[in-house]
Amino acid sequence: MTGTVRVSDVAKEFGRVKAVCGASFQLEAGELVALIGHNGAGKTTLMKLMLGLIRPTSGAVEVLGDNPAAGEFAGRRQLGYLPENVSFDAALTGRESLAFYARLKREPTAKALELLDTVGLGAASRRRVNTYSKGMRQRLGLAQALIGHPRVLLLDEPTTGLDPELRQTFYEIIARLAAEGATVLLSSHALTELEERAGRVIIMNRGIKVADGSIERLRNIARLPTKIRLKVAGLSGSKMPGWVPSDAVCRRLNGHIVEIDAVPDRKIELLHRATAAGNAIEDVDVIAPTLDELYAHFLRQAERTP
Incomplete structure (x- = not known):
């Protein structure tokens, strides 16, 4: 793969506010990367740095081999951007709005207008934007971001x-x-x-990058337990099946469901125990730590770090 974006020890301060603190990462061609964090974590600031809308206080940003804050950033036409709060001239129609952005990018207008059908605005393309719902304006913003088949696409709360x-x-x-x-x-x-969609996740907290990797890699680092849910026939009262280890963290969810917290090193052992011959297992679900759980884990870890 080829690097398209490089962020090297970047800091951005707005007066006393440290929006980004020493962030470093590289994005590759063909990657779909999720940038997550609470409000004020530095996500939008990072995107604006990549677009060249603001300059870093220190460190360096490189996009498509160039400095995006330079006066003649050659790669700007190859960027697509959808801001969190999309805004258009309310007096223009959808077609007129998209034609305007196509001219700004020096892209064929006819090709750009095809994107209105792609995002489901074909039938409303001749209506003025002031008649559009919030969802329709978001669709128009997405069409705008896709003009010119961008090599780098930056999407801030796009859905x-x-x-x-x-x-x-x-x-x-x-x-x-x-x-x-x-x-x-x-x-x-x-x-x-x-x-299920992002190949990689970058987690930000108060301007600091606290985690970076595939969801599987983050699971390996976090070592949060996997939940094993088993439907067991013939259970009575609140007792646990005899094959459940005495040191296992487990619970009854209802009359027939047993849920066990399995640390990574014991998943296979517990599954073997549960599904051994003679056990009355009717169904099994293995639930890995979710992205929500991983996000909360890495934020708690960051808050504990001095």
Whole structure:
């Protein structure tokens, strides 16, 4: 893979506020990366640094081999950006808005207007933006970000206001762009949506990068327990099956469900015990730590670090 974005020991201060503190990472072509953190963690500031809208207080940012804050940033036309709070001229129609951004990017207008159908605005393209709902304006913002088949796509809370069907379409679009070699950096609080879609997660806390890696790698680092849920026939009262180790953390969820917290080193052992011949197991679910749980873990860990 080829690096498209490099953030090297970057700090950004706004007066006394330290928005980003010594962050370093590299984004590769073809990656779909989730950038997550609480409000004020530095996510939007990082995107603005990559766009060249602001300059770092210290450190360096490189996008497509160049400094985005330079006066003549050649790669700017190859960037797509959807801000958290999208805004358009309310007097223009959807078509006119997209044609305007196509001209700014020096891209063919006809090609850009095809994106209105892609995001489900074809039928409303000749309506003025002031008649659009929040979700429709978000769709228009997404179409704007996709103009010119960008090599780097920066998306700040992109699914806000989108209905479930369009959210699915949105993720299909960005997955296709990543498969074709684009770098996609997506900031969102909708962690459940990202869990099965992001190939990599960067977690920010108070301007500091506290975790970076695939979800599987973060699970290995965090070593949070996996939940093993077993439907057991013939249980009575509140007792546990005899095969459950005495030192295992477990609970009864209802009359027939036993849930065991399995640390990484004991998952296979506990599954073997549960499914051994003679045990009345009717069903098994193995639930790995979710992205929500990993996020909470790394934030707690960061707060404990002096």
